[in-house]
Amino acid sequence: MLPADFDTARFVHDVLAEDLGQGGDVTSAACIDDGARFRAEMNCREEIVVAGIDLAAAFFRALDPGVRIDTPVADGDKVPAGTVLMRLEGGARAMLTAERSALNTLQHLSGIATLTRRYVDAIAGTGATLLDTRKTIPGLRVLEKLAARMGGAANHRMRLDDGVLIKDNHVAVNGGVAEAVRRARAANTGLQIQVEVDQVDQIEPALTAGAERLLLDNMDNDTLRKAVSLVGGRVPLEASGGVNLDTIRGIAATGVDYISVGRITQSAPAVDIGLDFVLLP
Structure with a gap:
């Protein structure tokens, strides 16, 4: 609808x-x-x-x-x-x-x-949920995200004001994950704070600073399993980057909660x- x-x-x-x-x-x-x-x-x-x-x-x-x-x-x-x-x-x-x-x-x-x-269908039974992204044709986002829902995915952010998502460039400007999260929390937006990490050693600083969700970016399956074990269910985990139909089930089997795939709308x-x-x- x-x-x-x-x-x-x-x-x-x-x-x-x-x-x-x-x-x-x-x-x-x-x-x-x-x-x-x-x-x-x-x-x-x-x-x-x-x-x-x-x-x-x-x-x-x-x-x-x-x-x-x-x-x-x-x-x-x-x-x-x-x-x-x-x-x-x-x-x-x-x-x-x-x-x-x-x-x-x-x-x-x-x-x-x-x-x-x-x-x-490729991740059925694993417990992982497929997410779309903001990689949509300009002007068609509402319709393309509707289509993703009809296919069985859940919608991630519709717009930039739907949630705080600290990515690598935000981290770089702030000199590290912890400071980026600290500033996001100080802004008091009332929105969930999600942080993109591409190394396991960024996880604890992000969580200690108050991250409420982690985006595990371009990690191989062994690293994803380490991240899942380290987090231990404290916050939801999303895997992203380089996901395709041949790799998605293996990613889901690592125990992540969500997998985001840009190509379902982009390609x-x-x-x-x-x-x-x-x-x-």
Whole structure:
């Protein structure tokens, strides 16, 4: 479900405006009779996890308020190739004009959800939770993080004001982990303080200074196990850096609580979805 403050109408308007330009869909206007009606069926051509189905439907409704739409699937559904995702009946010109915007959105978001589910399945039963990151396409973060949730991940920070995350550059400027944490606590933001560490010897200074969560960055599995043992459950631990489908289960088996993966939003390929039209008499 989209956040309550997400402006669907504005998003749809802006995406359509990008595609329509000043002259609109000149090809459909020239080739399709104004009163022509289409029946259409949208199908996935590979196994996918659905994300963005209601948003895709909104493009068709924006151009033809009377369009009839049936969506037999819902966001989060994992469906096999050939599944009908949407059935439509309405004005032919409007359908053709909205087609690319609707498909682009659904293919991109479902691509994120589908890749995310593969990562989630890879760590099933380990107790670790998959997290997304802020590595998103500018302007699409809310939607891409929604898609990650549909794939089974949990959202990390949505914005920079969602939590204090002290990273290596913050540490370097402050001359060490402890001082960076001390200053963050003195700021009294009321937010959880998470600290990125890339060496085991940074852990105790971070915890002593008041870190409430640790991000274990680019550590190999042996080092992760040492970190888990040293922390002993005092704070949640998140592993990050260089994670892929071949390595994530081994990382999860070290005992970390969370694993963050930037590529589920940054590098997910669009899935293959098609829309086939039939002209009604």
